[in-house]
Amino acid sequence: MTGLVYSIGTPGKKWEAEEKAAWLANQTIERSYLEEVVTKLEPLKKSLELVQYGALSYDVEKYPLFAVKSLEWDLTKPTILVTGGVHGYETSGVHGAIKFLETEVQNYSDTFNIVVAPCVSPWGYEIINRWNPNTVDPNRSFYKDSPSEESAALMQFVASLDVSIMAHIDLHETTDSDESEFRPALAARNGIEYDADIIPDGFYLVGDAENPMDAFQKAIIESVRKVTHIAPADADGNIIGEPITQEGVINYATKALGLCSGFTDCTYATTTEVYPDSPLVNDEECNNAQVAAITGALNYIKSVM
Numbered sequence: 001m002t003g004l005v006y007s008i009g010t011p012g013k014k015w016e017a018e019e020k021a022a023w024l025a026n027q028t029i030e031r032s033y034l035e036e037v038v039t040k041l042e043p044l045k046k047s048l049e050l051v052q053y054g055a056l057s058y059d060v061e062k063y064p065l066f067a068v069k070s071l072e073w074d075l076t077k078p079t080i081l082v083t084g085g086v087h088g089y090e091t092s093g094v095h096g097a098i099k100f101l102e103t104e105v106q107n108y109s110d111t112f113n114i115v116v117a118p119c120v121s122p123w124g125y126e127i128i129n130r131w132n133p134n135t136v137d138p139n140r141s142f143y144k145d146s147p148s149e150e151s152a153a154l155m156q157f158v159a160s161l162d163v164s165i166m167a168h169i170d171l172h173e174t175t176d177s178d179e180s181e182f183r184p185a186l187a188a189r190n191g192i193e194y195d196a197d198i199i200p201d202g203f204y205l206v207g208d209a210e211n212p213m214d215a216f217q218k219a220i221i222e223s224v225r226k227v228t229h230i231a232p233a234d235a236d237g238n239i240i241g242e243p244i245t246q247e248g249v250i251n252y253a254t255k256a257l258g259l260c261s262g263f264t265d266c267t268y269a270t271t272t273e274v275y276p277d278s279p280l281v282n283d284e285e286c287n288n289a290q291v292a293a294i295t296g297a298l299n300y301i302k303s304v305m
Contacts, residue, residue, distance in 0.1 A: 006188035014191035020135045023185070027129065033122040034062065037085075040098050041066055041118070048101065049073075053157035056123055056149060058133055063122040065153055068101055070109040078166035078301075079113040081158065082294055086139045086150070086170060086260045088124020092274045092283070093171035096290020104291060108298050111305075115161065120260070121150045130182050135189055139172075142263040155263055167268035169297050170261040171290045174199060174240065176277040200239050201278050202231030202248070203289055206271040208262060209251040216268050216300055217249045223296025228274070228281055228289045268301060 005011055008026075009019045041050055049069040056063035084090075084097035097118035105114055119125055121138050131137055132148055141148035142155060158165070176199055187194035203224050207217050221230060230248040237243055242250040254262030254269065261269045272293045276286045 006184045006194070008185075009188045009191075011188075011193075012191055015135065015189045019189075023135055023189075024133055027127045027133075029126045030128045031126055033119065033125050037094060037098070037119050037122065037125065038064070038066065040102075041068065044068055044101055047071065047106065051157075053117075053160075054153040056153075058123050065117075065120070065122070065150075065157075067115055067117045067157060070105060070112070070114040072109050073113050075163065077111065077113050078305075079115065079161070079163045080108075080298065080301075081165050081168045081264060081266070082114070082116040082171065083120055083154070083168070083260055084117070084171040084290070085119035085121055085125055087130040087137075087172060088119070088121035088126070089128040089130055089177070090171075090173035090175070090274075092173055092276060092286035092290050093272075094119045094125060095283075096171050096274075096287045096294075099287050100291045100294050104295055108295075111302055112166075112298065113163065115158075117154055117157070120154050124150075131185075137186075139260055140258045142260050143258045146258075151258075151260070154260070158264060165264040165266040167297060167301055168261050168264050168266045168270075169294050170259075170269075170271045171274075171293070172271055173274045173276055173286070174204075175275070197241055198234055199277070200231035200234070200275065201280070202229045202275055203293075204231040204239050204248045204250065204273045205293075206254075206259075206261070206273065207245070207249055207251045208254045208269050210253065210255070211267075211269070212245060212251050213268055213270075214246060214249075216297065217270060218246060219300035220270060220272075220293050220296040221246075221248045223299070224272075224289050224292045227292045228285055229278075231273075231275065268297065270297065
């Protein structure tokens with residue numbers, strides 16, 4: 001479907017300050033980051049290190065930025081980075097990361113240093129949106145002089161750890177609202193025509209086209225398969241317009257696109273994509289799929305170390 005006219009802006013014309021302000025005025029708070037996310041991090045301090053690495057300038061009291069580190073930090077061990085909520089509306093990315101910390105992290109802390117940033121974009125979490133208030137997508141902004149303070153804060157924090165990252169697992173979702181709201185808004189913002197795509201029903205991964213690590217991606221798919229179904233390719237052999245490289249896996253040029261999974265120069269990188277709107281799953285299964293993706297990744301790395 002093409003030709004859909006978004007409610008803000010003039011077709012064929014990029015948004016200026018007036019249109020961006022109109023978009024922001026339409027956003028409303030739908031849920032509480034402090035109540036739903038931060039309260040779940042506080043109990044983790046009994047066995048993990050909770051680090052505040054910044055706060056969003058939109059409201060520094062409402063939007064502190066947190067990461068959680070394993071206590072057994074040892075520079076001789078490889079370091080694993082897990083990120084969630086880069087797109088704040090992708091709920092299982094946030095709560096899957098927290099569930100991993102609650103249930104699984106201690107099973108891996110003898111082998112790895114583990115650092116988890118469970119909600120990179122807390123304003124987006126509350127508004128249930130992929131953009132920040134400036135109509136900037138944090139997951140296209142992981143590069144020097146980033147226009148997204150969410151992305152810049154995470155990159156600065158990871159740099160401050162002063163370690164090489166062996167693996168980065170970035171937890172995302174693909175939702176029906178990608179086609180009903182977010183991609184039409186993106187097309188309107190950029191002054192281009194919206195061209196609809198098909199939302200895949202199931203879990204898939206996005207690897208790095210420059211460093212795909214096929215066996216690593218396959219191990220994650222096999223782990224997640226035990227929890228939820230894997231997205232099939234469409235009739236053209238694609239998922240979200242990209243050719244699959246194996247079942248449930250596509251590749252992007254992650255660094256060139258400014259994606260979160262591409263900023264660390266790690267050996268193993270993947271972006272998970274859960275489909276929470278499938279009639280075949282519930283919220284808990286979506287969270288469990290994210291946990292299975294992380295553990296599948298870590299089990300694979302342990303097997304080849």
